[in-house]
Amino acid sequence: MLLAAYPLRAQQTYVVDDFSPGYFGKIYIQDTAEVFSPGWVAIYDKKTKKEVVKIESEELALSLHNGKVQSNIQEVPYGEQSLIISEDFNFDGRPDLAIEDGQNSCYHGPSFQIYLDLPTGLKHSQAFTDLAQDYCGMFQVDAKTKRLYTSTKSGCCWHQDSEFIIRNGEPFLVRQVEMDMMRFPFQTTTTTTWSGTRMVQTTSQELYLEDESTRVVCSFQVAGNGKQAVLFTTDNDLALYYALLRKDGQLEFTYPEFGAETDKFTIQVASGITKLRFANKSAQYTVQQASNGALSIQVKVGGRVVELREQPGTRKGSLQPLLKLKPENLSRI
Template sequence: MKRLALILAALAASVAHAQETYTITNLSEAFYAKITLEQPSEVFSKGNITIIDTKTDKALIKIESDDLALSLHDGKALANIKELPYGEQSVVMYEDFNFDGNKDLAIEDGQNSCYHGPSFQIYLADKGRFTLSRAFTRLAQEYCGMFDVDAENKQLHTMTKSGCCWHQYSIFTVKDNQPQAISIVEDDASTPPFFISTEAKWDGKKMVKTTTKSFDALDNPDAVVFSFQVAKNAKQVVLLNNGNDKLIYALLTKDGTVEFSYPANPDDPKAKFTLNNSPRRTLTFGNKTATYSLYEDPANHSVGITIQVDGKTYDWQGADNTQHGSLDFSQTAYSNVTGG
């Protein structure tokens, strides 16, 4: 028994020695914060954060966490450092989040935001007290780290992402002490070579969504297999390699916006192009409403596209000297092209 008691005492002493407490004093004259970490030498540690009344030395708020991350500056813990989205973020921030003239509190409760980033609980100041706001807390949990505060325009900004190729940027105003989204922009580059931007904006009654698909030939020169400008309307016909041995057709407006593309899903096994090399090179494809046929006539130095829809055929000829590439695929095989 004596040996066991000595071991338990040694373990308790070891834990006590490892535990560290830090004080944040640059918050307010009315209160300060104490951070206790059980494993201060680790990047992430179990611990707690306590907001303490300066006059009474009583705890106002205490948050326990299994996953705190504390950065020190010359051995000191500081409040209100917010390097968004991926830089240092203090475990306690003191700022007016709802634009009522009173500073509120953001207190780290772990690493629950995107990619194991810091997350916070938001306490709003009201009549000398702090009250947990679930609505504001969501903004500091469901995105990438703490939200940004635009005090001049009275807006809150969030960002979240998935992998390298999808990002979402949101702007909130505050109405009836609740954050309300007025703009949500999603940038999606996960379906190369296209870039898809979707924006939802508040029009006073509801969120109105618009989606734009674009292609930038300057940023993707290797993707262009064949292209030309349509003489009659200056639109750009582009045949693209999606980087995975599949062809994609796109019709672009003058600003690079994709007006139409085929196939909707390049991995659809039923979506095929048919190549015919005689008497001129043609590449034909279609959907339920129309049949399209790109053509290239080297003998007559002409290119274009015919469109058959509702029993009518339209011939969009290419403008002179605008052709790039060729429909000659003798040196390259595409998995969604048949014939030859």
């Protein structure tokens, strides 16, 4: 009964001989009943049968296929990744080796030590190893473009993708895209690109309003310039925001700004006209809805007033829901 109730624990050594004409491997798993087990991975020269590399680990994750170990499985970033991966990482025409050393990449994912197959034999490369340690699992190789790709993330709302070329025999970053939605529903995308002489950084911001916790109160396209003005609430109506989007959809202006969520709106109804007011250090804003429903925005900068009128036929919603909703940063006067 005890044998039936508990899985049998056994150590096992597997031979892997499907990844290289010059090398074969052995994988030792201390406890085959565990998902993560102590063990080691060793590489041997096929001609001499001598061990050339051995990596010990406290956490190896081995999957069997019909009872056998397979190399070169790369279900990046979160699927199965073989303990031995053979591919030409530095594009010199010789297949190199990635050997799992544990679960040190993002979210307790597999990490690897990289050995380049040089004319003198296998040589450890810290520069390539960093790409297989500091991101999510093993890096990806594009042999056609001779580029390497990594990805990493933090939770649902921060992602980073990087692209490398080989320069002087080592990975060299040429492009990195970072997408930050920590301040949902605003997404900030920072792109860093190698120009040939230096890294050039650009930043853009977008607005995502499809989430069920976000409500668009009203919006309209600004006559004459194609921009879009949007009033919306987040966190199930707990906070009110105003945003102005450029014609290409990129965020031009938002109130409150990040870090200033305590900034307030006021709303007032007089003589059939509804006015929503807010201000920052640069200007005073009044979103106005006339008795016929038409929306406009007055922006006062110093002694100058600019009026943004709606493009006919583009208005959606109205200010009226704000008379009933109770965002924490809105007060009625």
